[in-house]
Amino acid sequence: xxxSRIAAAAIAGSLVWVGSALAQDxxxxxxxxxxxxxxxxxxxxxxxxxxxxxxxxxxDKMLSKPLELAIExxxxxxxxxxxxxxxxxxxxxxxxxxxxxTAVSKAIAPIxxxxxxxxxxxxxxxxxxxxLGDYFWNVIPLVNFEAExxxxxxxxxxxxxxxxxxxxxxxLGEAVQKVLRVEVPKAGGKLVGELQVQxxxxxxxxxxxxxxxxxPDAVYIASFGDQENQIIKQLRDNGVTQQLLSYSAMSTPSxxxxxxxxxxxxxxxxxxxxxxxLGQRVAKEYxxxxxKGANAYVANYYxxxxxxxxxxxxxxxxxxxITGPNLLEQRRASPTFDLVGGKMTxxxxxxxxxxxxxxEVDGTGPGKLIK
Amino acid sequence: MVFLQLFLNGLQLGAIYALTxxxxxxxxxxxxxxxxxxxxxxxxxxxxxxxxxxKLNVPWPLAALAAVVAASVFGLFMERFIYRPIQRHEASFxxxxxxxxxxxxxIQNLIGTVFGRGMETVSTPLSRSVEIMDGLFVxxxxxxSIGVAILVFLALxxxxxxxxxxxxxxxxxxxxxxxxxFGLDPGRVAQWAFVVGSAVxxxxxxxxxxxxxxxxxxxxxxxxxSLAATIVGGIGSVRGAAAGGMLLGLAENLAYWKLDPQWSxxxxxxxxxxxxIFRPSGFFGSPTTAK
Numbered sequence: 001x002x003x004s005r006i007a008a009a010a011i012a013g014s015l016v017w018v019g020s021a022l023a024q025d026x027x028x029x030x031x032x033x034x035x036x037x038x039x040x041x042x043x044x045x046x047x048x049x050x051x052x053x054x055x056x057x058x059x060d061k062m063l064s065k066p067l068e069l070a071i072e073x074x075x076x077x078x079x080x081x082x083x084x085x086x087x088x089x090x091x092x093x094x095x096x097x098x099x100x101x102t103a104v105s106k107a108i109a110p111i112x113x114x115x116x117x118x119x120x121x122x123x124x125x126x127x128x129x130x131x132l133g134d135y136f137w138n139v140i141p142l143v144n145f146e147a148e149x150x151x152x153x154x155x156x157x158x159x160x161x162x163x164x165x166x167x168x169x170x171x172l173g174e175a176v177q178k179v180l181r182v183e184v185p186k187a188g189g190k191l192v193g194e195l196q197v198q199x200x201x202x203x204x205x206x207x208x209x210x211x212x213x214x215x216p217d218a219v220y221i222a223s224f225g226d227q228e229n230q231i232i233k234q235l236r237d238n239g240v241t242q243q244l245l246s247y248s249a250m251s252t253p254s255x256x257x258x259x260x261x262x263x264x265x266x267x268x269x270x271x272x273x274x275x276x277x278l279g280q281r282v283a284k285e286y287x288x289x290x291x292k293g294a295n296a297y298v299a300n301y302y303x304x305x306x307x308x309x310x311x312x313x314x315x316x317x318x319x320x321x322i323t324g325p326n327l328l329e330q331r332r333a334s335p336t337f338d339l340v341g342g343k344m345t346x347x348x349x350x351x352x353x354x355x356x357x358x359x360e361v362d363g364t365g366p367g368k369l370i371k
Numbered sequence: 372m373v374f375l376q377l378f379l380n381g382l383q384l385g386a387i388y389a390l391t392x393x394x395x396x397x398x399x400x401x402x403x404x405x406x407x408x409x410x411x412x413x414x415x416x417x418x419x420x421x422x423x424x425x426k427l428n429v430p431w432p433l434a435a436l437a438a439v440v441a442a443s444v445f446g447l448f449m450e451r452f453i454y455r456p457i458q459r460h461e462a463s464f465x466x467x468x469x470x471x472x473x474x475x476x477x478i479q480n481l482i483g484t485v486f487g488r489g490m491e492t493v494s495t496p497l498s499r500s501v502e503i504m505d506g507l508f509v510x511x512x513x514x515x516s517i518g519v520a521i522l523v524f525l526a527l528x529x530x531x532x533x534x535x536x537x538x539x540x541x542x543x544x545x546x547x548x549x550x551x552x553f554g555l556d557p558g559r560v561a562q563w564a565f566v567v568g569s570a571v572x573x574x575x576x577x578x579x580x581x582x583x584x585x586x587x588x589x590x591x592x593x594x595x596x597s598l599a600a601t602i603v604g605g606i607g608s609v610r611g612a613a614a615g616g617m618l619l620g621l622a623e624n625l626a627y628w629k630l631d632p633q634w635s636x637x638x639x640x641x642x643x644x645x646x647x648i649f650r651p652s653g654f655f656g657s658p659t660t661a662k
Contacts, residue, residue: 036479037588041489169633196633202583202592205380206627206635209373212506226490226586233584237498239508254489 026068027322029054029308030088030097032108032119034076039101039225041254042297045290046100046123047071049298052285053305062313069305070094076225078107089115095324096308098301099136101224102126102172109136116324120307122300125247126175130351134328137350139304140296143172146247146267147179149356153371154265155189160217160243164193166207166231167222176222176247192216197223197231204231208238218243221250229255236260250361253292261361265370270355271299271341279340293365303339310337372506377624383513385620386520387582390575391593392600392612393527398446398568400607401540402561404454405464407471409597410590411478412569416442417576417585418486425493439573446569449474450562475590483587492584493577516578523571524613531609536563544607599639603646605653614654618642 031050034043050069057067070092072084081104088094089111097112099105100123109132112119119136121129125143129136154160163184167173177194184191193214195207211219219242221231228249235244243265250266273279273294282302283294311330312322320326335346344352359367395409416438423434453470497515500508531537539560542550547557572593579585597612600619604611619639626638646653 036483038490038586040483040587041487044488196631198633198636200592201632201636202589203380203384203623203635205383205582206377206624207632209376209380209508210627210632212508213373226584229490229492230584233492234582237500237510237582239500239502252489254487254491258490258492259494 026066027063027312028068028070028092028094029305030085030092030094031069031071032074032081032084032088032097032099032104033071034080034100034104034225035071035073037075038227039076041252042100042123042225043073043076045252045295045297046098046301048289049282049286049294049301050098050305052282052289053302053309055285056281057305057309062309064316067309074101074104076101076104078103080104081108082111084108085111085119089117095322095327096120098122098304100124102129102175103170105129105136106132106171109133112136112324118324118327120304122304123297124172126172127179128171128175130349134350135324137307137331137346139300139307139344139352140248141269141354141356142351143176143247144179145353146356147176147183149371150245150247150265150267150358151180151183151189152187153358154218154243154245155184155187158243161189162192162215162217163189163220163245164195164211164214164216164218165191165220165222166195166197166211168199168224168227169196170199172224173222176220180220197227199227201227202230204234205238207231208235208240211235211240211242212238216242218245220245222247224249226254228252229258229261232264233258233260248296251295251297251359251367253295253365256361256363256365256367258361259363262363264361265358266361266367267356267358268296269300269341270357271296273299273340275342276340282340295366299340303337303341303344306339307331307337372504374625374628376507377628378621379507379509379513381621381624382617383510383516383582383620384624385617386516387575387578387616388596388600388620389613389616390516390520390523390578391572392597392604392616393524393609394568394570394572395594395597396601396604396607396612397527397540397571397609398564399601400609401544401564401568402450402454403544404450404458404561405468405471406449406454406565406568407468407594408449408453408475408478408590409568409572410593411475412442412445413572413576413579413593414478414482414585414587414590415445416569416573417580417589418482418491420573420577421491421493421580421585422486425491435573435577438577439570442569442573442576443566445478446565447562450565455558455561475594479587479590486587488587490584490586491580493580495581498581510582512578512581516574519574519578520613523574524610527567527571527609530567536560540564540567596639599643601653603643603653605655608653608655611653611655 074081085108096118099119099121102124112135113133121138127142127144246266248268255261273283286294358371362368398406419441420438423429497512500510543560600615604615626635
């Protein structure tokens with residue numbers, strides 16, 4: 001019995017060794033995403049979308065070798081992101097890394113810059129992300145573009161002039177604070193209060209009391225992950241009846257399913273999955289994989305991998321190695337990509353411009369289009 | 372009015388913190404095991420309740436009972452299959468700590484895989500506040516959680532002071548050999564400590580599912596609160612942990628009265644440091660001196 005177990009273990013071990021040896025004959029890209037902790041819901045969405053793109057690239061034989069996604073857990077913290085990035089750059093030796101979260105992206109950008117490894121973000125929206133150097137790209141419009149659409153709509157069209165802000169004490173929250181300080185007065189409104197909360201805070205009943213004291217017409221929430229849900233629920237549970245506002249962080253499936261979030265307005269880039277055969281294919285496969293409807297994050301992380309696939313294909317055709325500098329050079333040479341949601345063009349600073357929509361949470365996944 | 376609102380919020384949160392901390396304190400006080408996976412019992416209880424009550428529409432008493440059973444079985448499992456084998460080899464405190472920490476990571480990932488990684492809440496009218504006075508909002512769950520906390524502590528006090536098992540658990544914390552002299556099995560008594568300590572965390576988990584929501588990583592926060600409340604209340608003292616939890620809940624909310632919101636959690640640790648420096652034995656702990 002013991003002998004047979006040892007033999008089985010030896011066979012299993014040799015299979016793992018052979019598997020890893022075969023795995024060397026692949027092209028690897030990295031993913032530095034929050035796979036555990038209170039932000040893991042988003043990490044799961046991002047990684048599933050990326051894995052669909054990898055599957056498509058391999059199925060369509062776009063590259064000379066199979067593409068492989070090496071996922072590391074950033075924990076959505078700068079420290080976790082740096083550890084994961086160092087591993088991807090120095091051990092796994094990838095030329096291209098998916099990133100998410102403003103604080104994580106800002107922490108890993110210098111590592112990518114030094115190693116000449118491209119980092120591409122599809123989930124973080126801090127405006128600073130446009131200035132992280134040549135090797136940091138964004139396939140998501142940043143929050144300044146979102147606020148430029150939402151705030152005039154809320155203040156001028158809806159007449160909700162007094163806005164209270166609840167924001168998380170990290171680079172994303174502070175970036176939103178900075179943007180709203182400009183956009184709200186510009187639209188003729190007033191920022192009546194700014195309540196900063198720690199990332200680890202989970203109790204918001206007393207924040208709700210502070211919000212009620214401010215008597216705003218609307219409340220803008222600038223957090224992410226589970227904390228965004230907790231703020232929404234606890235504001236509603238604790239007597240805050242005013243209009244809730246947010247950015248693309250409000251587009252998650254768990255917020256769509258949260259009864260207290262119903263009626264909330266948020267901005268998100270336009271990602272029409274029905275407008276092309278590719279979009280429909282991605283939405284269908286994502287639904288099969290996750291059981292949920294596709295949202296803009298799915299489009300972004302699918303697109304982020306497809307950008308690599310297209311650039312790497314062009315490099316291989318030109319007989320050039322797939323390295324960070326070559327990917328950058330190729331993106332500059334051909335900055336327009338036909339992807340989910342339509343044509344996407346990178347600007348010189350590595351960001352993309354995409355139409356921004358205002359949606360209302362109505363319990364149906366992507367929500368109701370308002371504007 | 373704002374002060375009164377914050378005070379009431381603090382009482383509600385303090386009751387949940389107290390319910391959370393008292394189980395950890397009971398286990399640590401009886402067995403001297405630093406049960407860092409206590410937060411996992413909280414998460415398991417909360418998720419079982421949410422799954423049964425919200426997803427399968429099981430009546431809440433049955434869902435709560437199932438949650439208590441699940442948390443207790445987890446506690447029993449930890450004692451029987453993790454801590455006891457390690458202690459049999461007289462392993463160090465750190466071995467126990469790392470083993471428990473590892474289990475809590477496994478549980479976190481298991482919950483994420485089985486129930487999803489997003490936040491889940493039990494939607495109930497009990498968590499919706501009503502304006503009882505001008506500007507003063509109170510949710511029914513606040514009164515219920517405070518009432519349940521009082522009931523749990525009364526029941527726990529009765530159990531520890533009036534039942535054979537409870538008295539044996541107190542004896543175990545003082546002198547395990549003495550427990551043997553009286554013909555009792557210290558291992559069996561320790562199992563009771565884990566079962567009861569894990570069960571009492573469930574009401575706090577249910578109220579959290581109703582008010583703040585659950586996520587697979589919630590155990591880490593629970594553990595921090597339990598540890599802080601145990602130190603503030605006096606290590607090993609059940610009523611101390613209850614008082615410590617209540618004090619921390621009040622401090623966290625009353626901080627909003629004069630301080631910016633980002634300071635609220637820091638206040639918890641200021642209270643903790645103040646106790647460590649000025650009253651290291653906590654509210655009800657026994658002062659000891661280094662030998």
